[in-house]
Amino acid sequence: MANRYEAQDSAFVVTFVINSVITIIFFFLFCFLRRKYKSFYQYRYEKNHKGIVAPPSDGFFSWVGDTLRYDLNRIKDSAGMDGYMYLRNVKTNFLIMLVIMVLGAVMLYPTNAVGKYNDHREKDEDGNYPDPVVGLSRISMGNIERGSSLLWVHLVFVLFVTFTVLFFTYRDYRDYSKNRIVYRQQSRLSNYSILLRDIPIQMFTKDELSHYFRNHLANQSDLLDISLQYPAPHIYKLVNQRETFIKKYEAAIEKYRKTQEKPQVKLGLCGCFGEKVDAIDHYQTQIDDLTKKIEDERAAAESDYYEKNAGKKVAGTGFVVFNQRQIQKEMVQTIMHEKYQSQFSRYYAPDPNDVFWPNIHIGLKQYYIRLLLVSVFTFFLIFFWMIPVAFLSGFSNLGTLAKVPAFSWLVDIIEKSDVLTGFLQGFLPNLILIIFMALLIPIMYAISRATGYFANSKIEASVFSKYFLFLVFNVFLVSAIAGTVFQSIKEIADNPGSIISTIANALGGLSFQMINYVLLAASGLMGGLARVVGLIIRNIKLRWLAKTRRQIDEITHQGPFSYGVAYxxxxxxxQLCLAYCTLSPFIVIFGVWYFGVTYLVCKYNIIWVNTPNYQSGGMFYPMSFRRTLVGLLIYHILMIGTFNVYKFYYGILVVIPLVVTIIFWYVCERIFCNISKNGILDPYQKHMQQLQAQEIEMEQSISSSSQAAEPIQPHMQETFNDGSHSIFEYNQNMYKPPYYPGKLMEPNVSFGSEFPLGSASV
Incomplete structure (x- = not known):
């Protein structure tokens, strides 16, 4: 067989060319299409969303400069802290990779290039010399002979990498904590509210809860409102039926407007049989009947609640709204019940748009049972998912295929073409791997919803956690070592203890497989910017399926950014770049490329395309911080093992940066974690006194200007709403389930932003 290093170089060149062509095609497609389909590629500006005051320039390439120059602080107004912290984190990763790339070019490239591995090769058990290091691998650690003093350079490089990661992550966490303090001091409803879970049955009335909380308040008027959530999940089925009839009603109205002929509908099976009646009148009757039935069910759920739950210790869930932010913080952080946490547990309330109403009634006991079942399901899913991943990864290795008699003829054909070899080993397995991982995303969302989280942001955080675990396990561990293990399965079977040395010896070569993965991931990002398939589907739906304004709005609406998957x-x-930056510093170049493309693409989409549904206040960043440090610790452990394989026993000194990382993690959590979560009490900040004075002035102006002003209704998707309503404009319907997800359109109603999907009003 050919030299494996030459095969790696061939696979890299083929993958690089393919991905470069794909990236260029998507880039030019986007530059052309964005000017033709502005409602698709700058949706938020066309819909006049909050904070979007100008579109990107109309020049062919000018959008690049407009995106990069866009101030990150302005994104807080249009996408909230979630968008701001995500983009800052991407920028930080880019800077980390850039610094490591420069350090690698200065320290490792010249050091590795003068290595003498080829002159000190040792024969294997069969008496054969391993392949000499050639091509790009000559600037990798694999070109260093065992026990060489040159490995001191690599040890120092590990220290520099550690310092770089810790420096930049500290800056990010510090900035996050400062922004969170400001966020927790803003007059948004979620900063004045708490969520009560497992309220004792004897306290599950507004009067009892009001009496309970007022006994703990210095000023009883500080309790603004209590909203109890009576379990009625069966109502959502009726709501969905009503929504279906609303859409049919609007379609019938639209047809009548165009033809001036009243449409007819058959009352029989599936609308294909039976008596014909006037469609508009029929749908109106169905809507009225379902509306009445929903109201009756809601009333029954409340009136019959105590009869159905007699004998139970705990009841349901509720929201409590106060007039002072500091009262909310005190109530959450103070133990107020002898059976805490099993009863009367309290949380910072999510903003109204963030509440996941189908799970709002789930108590802690049921939540923990669900969590256990989901965890077991996730474990088995990871286990069974790795089987096809390992199979595909292993059989993408020509060395593995050559040892299988049934495929040996195929290897002979493949090896005659460098392009075919590169395509099989470099591009195809990573493409299949990315597709397999993408198939997991809807499964992750489904099982996260089933866990019982009461907020969409917590569901997204659960997806983040689970999906990252899948990616690290299947991409970093299984796919990376499968080819090597399968190729050496006989040696491992004869000597199981050799698996560690077998994997360690192959790590440097496997970095090229990871480089190919990074390249393909970057190409996919550019495809996510062009979104050609989405544009085609949208245009087909608008041409053939959209009949009413509601349908047009639903088809053209650009959904929220998937922070969990992106993080x-x-x-x-x-993780991949850190793990291989010392073994093969060449990978960091493509890490810089990936995060540069990610910053450009995601920043454009967050500014001008994706519409946020809620605001979590950047809650995903601490999760990213912790997993970044886990990745750094894995890098340390990997380097300790690698130095051992290279017979450089001073490599045990890597324990020092490992311990430093753990101490750094602990200190950062002590300094930033609680203050980021809870904020600070207002009276202890001088500038907060000014904010309070402004709020009092605002309250007086509102009360004096208009006594009959309508409360603000949140439009969850058509305009950005992060729950930041002034407390003085509080609407008592904000913490009530949106049982009416759509407005009924009458024939004489003008079309516009009349469809606040999720609005509680009818």
């Missing part, structure tokens, strides 16, 4: 993918790339 997990970025952390995987960071």
């Amino acid at each position: 997990a993918t970025n952390l995987l790339i960071l």
Whole structure:
């Protein structure tokens, strides 16, 4: 067989060319299409969303400069802290990779190039010399002979990498904590509210809870409102039926407007049989009947609640709203019940748009049972998912295929073409791997919802956690070692203890497989910017399926940015680059490329395309911080093992940066974690006194200007709403389930932003 290093170089060149062509095609497609389909590629500006005051320039390439120059602080107004912290984290990863790339070019490239591995090769058990290091691998650690004093350079490099990661992550966490303090001091409803879970049955009335809380308040008027959530999940089925009839009603109205003929509908099976009646009148009757039935069910759920739950110790869930932010913080952090946490547990309330109403009634006991079942399911899913991943990864290795008699003829054909060899070993397995990982995303969302989280942001955080675990296990561990293990399965079977040395010896070569993965991931990002398939589907739906304004709005609406998936993918790339930056510093160049492309693409989409549904206040960043440090610790452990394989026993000194990282992690959590979560009490900040004075002035102006002003209704998707309503404009319907997800359109109603999907009003 050919030299394996030459095969790696061939696979890299083929993958690099393919991905470069794909990236260029998507880039030019986007530059052309964005000017033709502005409602698709700058949706938020066309819909006049909050904070979007100008579109990107109309020049062919000018959008690049407009995106990069866009101030990150302005994104807080349009996408909230979630968008701001995500983009700052991507920028930080880019800077980490850039610094490590420069350090690698100065320290490792010249050191590795003068290595003498080829002159000191040792024969294997069969008496054969291993392949000499050639090509790009000559600037990798694999070109260093065992026990060489040159390995001191690599040890020092590990220290520099550690310092770089710790420096930049400290800056990010510090900035996050400062922004969180400001966020927790803003007059948004979620900063005045708490969520009560497992309220004792004897306290599950507004009067009892009001009496209870007022006994703990110095000023009883500080209790603004209590909203109890009576379990009625069956109502959502009726709501969905009502929504279906609303859409049919609007379609019938639209047809009548165009033809001036009243449409007919058959009452029989599936609308294909039976008596014909007037469609508009029929749908109106169905809507009225379902509306009444929903109201009756809601009333029954409340009136019959105590009869159905007699004998139970705990009841349901509720929201409590106060007039002072500091009262909310005190109530959450103070133990107020002898059976805490099993009863009367309290949390910072999510903003109204963030509440996941189908799970709002789930208590802690049921939540823990669900969590256990989901954890077991996730474990088995990871185990069974790794089987096809390992199979595909292993059989993408020509060395593995050559040892299988049934495929030996195929290897002979493949090896005659460098392009075919590169395509099989470099591009195809990574493409299949990315597709397999993408198939997991809807499964992750489904099982996260089933766990019982009461907020969409917590569901997204669960997806982040689970998806990252899958990516690290299947991409970093299984796919990386499968080819090597399968190729050496006989040696491992004869000597199981050799598996560690077998994997360690192959790590440098496996870095090229990871480089190919990073390249393909970057190409996929550019495809996510062009979104050609999404544009085609949208245009087909608008041409053939959209009949009403509601349908047009639903088809053209650009959904929220998937922070959970994006964070997990970025952390995987960071993990790969850290793990291999010393073994094969060449990978860091493509880490810089990936995070540069990610910053450009995601920043454009967050500014002008994706519409946020809620605001979590950047809650995903601490999760990213912790997983970044886990990746750094894995890098340390990997380097300790690698130095051992290279017979450089001073490599045990890597324990020092490992311990420093653990201490750094502990200190950062002590300094930033609680203050980021809870904020600070207002009276202890001088500038907060000014904010309070402004709020009092605002309250007086509102009360004097208009006594009959309508309360603000949140439009969850058509305009950005992060729950930041002034407490003086509080609407008592904000913490009530949105049982009416759509407005009924009458024939004489003008079309516009009349469809606040999720609005509680009808």
